[in-house]
Every structure is written in C-alpha cells, then in structure tokens.
Amino acid sequence: xxxxxxxxxxxxxxxxxxSASAVLNIEIIGAGEHQIPVAVVPFGGDAKASxxxxxxxxxxxxxxxxxxxxxxxxxxxxxxxxxxxxxxxKHNVEALAVGTVTLEGKRVEVKFQLLDAVKQAVLDSxxxxxxxxxxxxxxxxxxxxxxEKMTGNKGVFSTRIAYVNRQGKKFSxxxxxxxxxxxxxxxxxxxxxxxxxxxxxxxxxxxxxFAGAHAVVYIQSVYSNQRxxxxxxxxxxxxxxxSPDGKQLAVVIGREGSSQxxxxxxxxxxxxxxxxxxxxxxxxxxxxxxxxLLFTSDRGGTPQIYQMPVAGGTAKRITFGAGNxxxxxxxxxxxxxxxxxxxxxxxxxxxxxxQSGQMELITGGGWEKKPSFSPNGKVVMYASELGGRGILxxxxxxxxxxxxxxxxxxxxxxPIWGPRL
Amino acid sequence: MKKIIVGLxxxxxxxxxxxxKPKVDEPAAQIPDASASVNDTGAVxxxxxxxxxxxxxxxxxxxxxxPNDPLSDPNSILAKRSVYYAVDIYAVADADEPLVQAHAKYxxxxxxxRLRLEGNSDEQGSNxxxxxxxxxxxxxxxxxxxxxxxxDNQVEAFSYGEEKPKAEERGESAWSQNRRTDFNYRK
Numbered sequence: 001x002x003x004x005x006x007x008x009x010x011x012x013x014x015x016x017x018x019s020a021s022a023v024l025n026i027e028i029i030g031a032g033e034h035q036i037p038v039a040v041v042p043f044g045g046d047a048k049a050s051x052x053x054x055x056x057x058x059x060x061x062x063x064x065x066x067x068x069x070x071x072x073x074x075x076x077x078x079x080x081x082x083x084x085x086x087x088x089x090k091h092n093v094e095a096l097a098v099g100t101v102t103l104e105g106k107r108v109e110v111k112f113q114l115l116d117a118v119k120q121a122v123l124d125s126x127x128x129x130x131x132x133x134x135x136x137x138x139x140x141x142x143x144x145x146x147x148e149k150m151t152g153n154k155g156v157f158s159t160r161i162a163y164v165n166r167q168g169k170k171f172s173x174x175x176x177x178x179x180x181x182x183x184x185x186x187x188x189x190x191x192x193x194x195x196x197x198x199x200x201x202x203x204x205x206x207x208x209x210f211a212g213a214h215a216v217v218y219i220q221s222v223y224s225n226q227r228x229x230x231x232x233x234x235x236x237x238x239x240x241x242x243s244p245d246g247k248q249l250a251v252v253i254g255r256e257g258s259s260q261x262x263x264x265x266x267x268x269x270x271x272x273x274x275x276x277x278x279x280x281x282x283x284x285x286x287x288x289x290x291x292x293l294l295f296t297s298d299r300g301g302t303p304q305i306y307q308m309p310v311a312g313g314t315a316k317r318i319t320f321g322a323g324n325x326x327x328x329x330x331x332x333x334x335x336x337x338x339x340x341x342x343x344x345x346x347x348x349x350x351x352x353x354x355q356s357g358q359m360e361l362i363t364g365g366g367w368e369k370k371p372s373f374s375p376n377g378k379v380v381m382y383a384s385e386l387g388g389r390g391i392l393x394x395x396x397x398x399x400x401x402x403x404x405x406x407x408x409x410x411x412x413x414x415p416i417w418g419p420r421l
Numbered sequence: 422m423k424k425i426i427v428g429l430x431x432x433x434x435x436x437x438x439x440x441x442k443p444k445v446d447e448p449a450a451q452i453p454d455a456s457a458s459v460n461d462t463g464a465v466x467x468x469x470x471x472x473x474x475x476x477x478x479x480x481x482x483x484x485x486x487x488p489n490d491p492l493s494d495p496n497s498i499l500a501k502r503s504v505y506y507a508v509d510i511y512a513v514a515d516a517d518e519p520l521v522q523a524h525a526k527y528x529x530x531x532x533x534x535r536l537r538l539e540g541n542s543d544e545q546g547s548n549x550x551x552x553x554x555x556x557x558x559x560x561x562x563x564x565x566x567x568x569x570x571x572x573d574n575q576v577e578a579f580s581y582g583e584e585k586p587k588a589e590e591r592g593e594s595a596w597s598q599n600r601r602t603d604f605n606y607r608k
Contacts, residue, residue: 192584194548208552213537214579215552236556236580239549252549254556254580257564280553296550298509303550326547340547369547414548 035068036150038095039088044078045101049108049135053101056139059179060157061146064378065401080113080122088117095123097146106132110142114149124149136181156374160418161381162196162205163392167410173207175222175418178374180392180405186220197240197249198418204266206230206240206249217251219266230268241284241293243310250274250284250293250310261295263310274312285329285337286310294318294328294337305339305352318357325350327370331377331397338362338371338380338397349382349395362399370413373397375420383413484608491527492606498523502604504562505597508545511557513565521562524604525569532572537605538562540580541587543596552582558602 040057043050061067070093077083077098088096099112109129116123128141137158144155157178165172165185171193172185186205187193194208194215206219215236220227231237235255242249248263251271259280264271275281275295280303283296290310297306300317303324308315319325323343330337334354341350346365352358362380371382377397384393386404390411394403406412486492491499504517513521528534540559542551559578566576588595 192581194552194582194584210581210584213577215582235560235578236552236582238552252553254553255560255578257557257560259553259556280550280557282553283547283549296547298550303546324546326550342546 035066036094037068037070037092038097038146038150039070039072039091039093040097040146041072041075041077043099043101043110043112044076046103046108049103050101052135053110053139053142056136056179057097057143057146060140060143060155063179063403064147065396066147066151080115083115085115085117085120093117095150097142103132108132108135108138110138112142114146136177140177140179153378154376154420156376156379156417156420159375159420160202161392161415162198162418163383163415164193164196164413165407165410166390166413170410173205173220175205178417180407186222186225194414195239196414196416197242198416199242199246199266200244200419201246202419202421206242208238208240217249219249228266228268230264230266231262231271232268239282239284241286243286244288244290250286252282252284254280254282261293274310275308275315277315281306283327287330288332288334294330296326296328305337307354318354319352319359320357321359329372331373332375333377338373340369340371349380351380351397360399362395362397363393363402368393370415372416374417379417381415381417383415484606486606490531499527502606504602506558506600506602508543508596508600509554510600511554511561513561518565521565522569525566525571528566528572528575529570532575534575535607536566536571536576537607538576538578539603539605540578540582541585541599541601541603542580542583543599544583544586544591545596546583548583552580552584555580555582555602558600562602562604 038061040054042054058069062069070091072091075087078100079098083098095114095116097112097114099110102109107129109127111127113122114124124145126145128138130138140157143157147155159178160175161178162175165174169190171189171191173187173193173196174183174185176183189211191209191211196205196207198205203223204219204221206217208215208217215238216229217231217237217240218227219230230249231251231253233253235253237251237253239252240249248265251262251264252259253262258278259282260273261275261281261284262271262273277297277299280298281295285294292307293310294305294307296303303326304317305319305325305328306315307318323341326340328337328339336351336353338349338351341348341361347368348361348365349363349368349371350359350361367385369383371380373380379394380397381392381394384391386406389406390413391404391406392412392415393405491497494500498520501520504513504520528536538559540555542555559580563576563578567573586599588598
C-alpha cells in the first residue's frame with residue numbers, strides 16, 4: 001500500500017476545469033502521504049446539475065492533496081439505505097458521499113449524506129440550496145462541509161481570491177473563486193495596479209493605481225464598482241492593509257526621502273503617521289487581534305520584517321540571518337506569519353513562528369513572492385512563474401502539497417486570499 | 422488503482438469542455454482615468470491631498486522645446502536625462518553630480534520650466550519595497566536640484582518602482598537599466 005502511495009507522489013493530476021480564454025489551469029504536485037480514500041457518488045435527481053456539482057466537489061477535495069478520490073462508476077446509491085458497505089470496503093473507500101439534487105423553479109437543492117464505510121455509519125447529513133445559476137457555488141459548499149467533517153477544519157472552497165493580471169500595458173484587478181473560476185475584472189486600465197487587499201467582510205478591495213500622475217490608494221466595492229480615493233498625497237501612496245474590524249487601514253506614503261506608515265479611515269480621513277524611521281517602512285499587515293503590525297523596513301541596513309503596536313511605539317526586528325525579507329502576512333490565528341525570503345538571487349516563500357522565531361522555507365525557491373494565508377490557515381497562496389509567465393501558486397502551510405494555477409492570457413501576479421463569508 | 426485516478430483526471434478534463442465560458446473579457450467597469458471618474462461616481466473626494474496645483478501628468482510623447490532652449494541642444498549636458506544606480510542604492514552617484522547640478526542651474530534660470538522626476542527600480546525585492554526605493558531615488562535627485570537653485574514648485578518626484586521597466590528581461594543587464602531616475606521636462 002505504502003509503495004503504491006509513493007508511486008502516486010509525482011503523478012501530475014491536471015484538473016482543467018474549463019476551456020475559456022483566461023481560465024486558470026490547475027496542476028497539483030506532491031500529494032501528501034496519508035491521503036484518505038473517499039468517493040463522491042454523483043448525486044441522483046437532475047443529471048446535468050448533478051454532474052456539474054460532482055465535478056466541483058471532486059476537484060476541490062482532490063486539490064487539497066488530503067484525499068484520494070475513488071471513482072466507482074458501477075455503483076450509484078443516493079441514500080444510506082441503498083449503500084452496500086461491504087462493496088465499498090472492498091474498494092478501500094473510507095468515506096463516501098451520496099445524495100440527490102432537486103431543481104425546483106429557479107432553485108437548486110442538494111441533500112447529501114457523508115458516510116463512514118468502515119463503521120457503516122452516517123457521519124453527516126446536510127442540505128445546501130441556492131439559485132439555479134450557482135451550481136459551482138453549491139458544489140464548493142458541499143466540498144466545504146465534507147472537508148470540515150473529514151479534517152475538523154473549516155473548508156475554504158467557497159472563498160474568493162483577488163489578483164492582478166497583466167497583458168502588455170493592460171492591467172486588470174480580478175476577483176475569482178478559490179479554484180480560479182468565475183473570474184470578474186473589477187478594473188481594467190492601461191496603467192499598473194498593485195497590492196490588492198480585501199476588507200475582512202469581503203465587500204471591498206483596496207489597491208494602488210498608477211492611472212493618474214502617481215501612485216494613489218483606492219478602495220473599491222466588489223459589488224458596485226464604486227470607488228473612493230483614500231490616500232493621494234504628494235509622492236507615492238501605496239501598500240494598503242485593512243484592520244480586522246474594517247474601521248481603518250494602514251497605508252504607506254513615500255516622499256522627501258522616506259516611506260512611512262500611516263493609519264487612515266476607509267473614507268480617507270484622519271490620516272496619522274505611526275512610524276518614525278528615516279528610511280523605508282512599508283508593507284504593513286495587521287495581526288488578527290488588531291493590536292500589532294508587521295512591516296518591511298530597511299532601518300537595519302537590509303530589508304527585514306519588524307513588528308510594532310498599532311497604537312504606536314517601538315518596532316522590533318523579528319527576522320535575522322542571511323538574506324533579505326519582505327511582504328509579511330499574519331496567519332489567521334496570529335501565531336505565525338509568511339513572507340518573501342530573498343537569498344542568493346532566489347526568492348522563497350517562508351513561514352516563521354512568532355513566539356519561537358523559528359523560520360522555515362515552504363517552497364523550493366525561484367521567483368516566488370507575496371504570500372498570503374487561506375482563511376483556515378491551511379494553505380498559502382503566492383505569485384510564482386512558469387515558462388517566463390507570472391502564475392499563481394499555492395502550497396499547504398506545512399510545505400507538502402503544491403498547486404500551480406496559470407491564466408491562459410497574460411501574467412497573473414499579486415494573489416490575495418479573500419475572507420470566509 | 423493508479424488507473425482509476427488518471428481516469429478521474431481525464432474525466433474531469435473531458436467534462437470541462439462542456440462548461441460554459443465565464444465572461445472574463447467583459448470587465449464590469451472600465452474606469453478610464455483616475456480622479457475624474459471618482460468624482461463622477463459621487464464617491465468621497467480625496468481629503469488627504471496636499472499636492473501642489475502643478476500639472477505634472479505623465480508625458481506620452483516627448484515634449485518639444487523652443488530651438489533656442491538649451492534643452493533642445495543635443496550636445497548639452499542637459500541632453501542626458503537619466504541617472505543610474507547600483508543595487509538598493511538611492512543616492513546620486515558622484516559621477517552623476519555634475520549632470521544634476523547642470524539641471525539645477527537650468528531650472529534656476531528658467532523658473533517657468535517644470536520637471537517630473539520618475540524614480541524606477543529593478544524587479545528584485547518586493548514591488549512595494551521597490552516603489553519606496555524608486556521614490557527615494559527621485560526624492561534624492563530633487564533634494565540636490567533644490568540645493569542647486571531649483572524651486573520646490575518646479576520639481577515633482579514620483580516613483581514607478583518596478584512597474585514600468587525599460588528593459589523587460591530577467592538579469593543584471595536589464596536590471597541595471599531599470600535602476601534609474603528619469604528627468605521628464607514639461608512645458
């Protein structure tokens with residue numbers, strides 16, 4: 001058994017979810033060693049809707065690297081009463097999902113059960129419903145519920161991501177589902193867009209635009225496209241970060257020889273400076289409790305990560321050793337942070353424990369930048385490259401399971417994981 | 422069992438072809454230009470602005486100067502309008518000081534002339550750090566120009582960071598061209 005699992009490691013599972021022009025293609029490499037064999041039996045009821053949902057659920061679970069999806073087409077139970085557990089045990093299936101899809105008017109409703117094939121017991125029984133056009137969303141929700149029951153952690157399949165796509169001189173701020181589907185450009189312009197940042201309620205994105213004479217920070221609604229300038233001072237305005245309560249942002253203003261961190265309201269009011277260095281302080285990021293900031297500073301001679309109270313006060317350096325460090329972001333539990341580590345001409349994604357100061361590289365190195373955690377802390381998304389093009393990549397926070405997501409057109413860069421809604 | 426997994430992958434690959442295309446080529450909003458459209462939407466106008474009233478918008482085409490203006494003389498030291506930097510350095514190199522001094526003198530003698538300084542960086546480091554570094558480079562040139570006699574209202578310092586590279590390739594030969602401050606004179 002173990003030998004077989006070793007064989008699987010290194011097999012590329014390519015899940016090409018759609019053939020549209022700018023869709024992300026996903027590649028999974030290096031699945032974990034202790035994959036749980038599960039089966040998601042295509043649900044009964046409306047066949048077309050069932051297939052669409054099943055596709056999403058299977059792809060979501062497979063992408064985590066935690067599950068081995070067993071496909072047994074000659075069996076189609078849709079309820080626990082129709083399941084012959086002995087048959088499933090023969091296929092080494094540990095858990096299976098069965099259920100039905102009902103289309104009624106403009107609504108789609110899924111009822112499903114998650115079954116333990118070994119104990120022959122119902123682990124979970126759930127219903128998910130939505131409007132008819134949202135079959136993918138239903139699939140993500142079903143996958144979230146299965147993932148949570150199987151791992152004890154909340155799923156993030158229903159969350160969204162944002163990134164910047166560049167095609168020549170054209171830049172787009174894109175939001176998409178966590179699997180790269182359902183893309184929507186919030187803004188397209190012939191000028192650079194930088195540093196998208198989600199508000200904690202997922203309704204707004206702050207970003208930097210160069211459409212005017214210089215770098216300006218905007219907040220834009222994800223739903224209405226209405227936007228607000230929040231920092232447009234002389235010089236460069238950049239690096240927006242939301243406080244967890246959404247009541248203020250940290251931004252960076254560069255002028256007269258230094259870049260400093262300021263706090264400002266989402267209306268662009270009450271701007272006040274909180275760093276006092278004479279060099280570069282940038283890339284602020286709030287701790288989940290809203291009390292501390294991590295940021296990048298060159299005050300010690302090289303770019304390193306520092307931590308300071310949001311209320312102001314002394315900043316302390318928290319990365320040491322050879323190489324430069326940039327772009328820190330806290331984990332959702334506030335106990336660690338991820339960042340970009342530069343050493344000997346390569347860029348790595350690194351993770352550090354706040355308490356112990358222990359640092360580890362979670363990627364192999366290359367051109368890897370701007371990491372951010374998934375809302376459950378289990379996955380880190382970052383910008384990488386493939387064949388000279390910018391792509392999005394993820395790695396499980398233990399460094400074991402990696403995915404690449406490339407757009408068909410242009411360079412994808414600066415991914416940022418949105419909150420769980 | 423390995424076959425089963427591969428089969429599954431192929432299945433989703435085939436199934437993929439029937440999935441409707443998301444409308445990615447139709448962005449929900451094309452916001453043409455910065456400040457104007459923000460006001461149009463009724464959104465909050467910037468309150469944090471302390472910009473001067475100078476119009477120093479980006480030049481798409483090079484500005485043409487009067488033939489008698491020293492800026493029109495290709496043999497003048499003023500014809501050179503970029504300074505370059507070593508990695509992570511923002512101070513003007515000693516060798517470039519005469520160039521910056523010449524521009525300072527020109528600005529002091531032509532008080533109506535406006536100059537846009539555009540700081541740039543290579544793509545090493547993070548783009549936010551590089552934006553800050555480019556700003557520092559432009560700021561350092563501006564400081565030297567002011568010390569040399571230019572007035573604050575003549576010169577504006579900006580940064581593009583690594584966002585607008587002159588040379589797109591990866592490596593030092595491209596990067597050395599991108600670590601740069603451009604002197605972009607305006608009418």
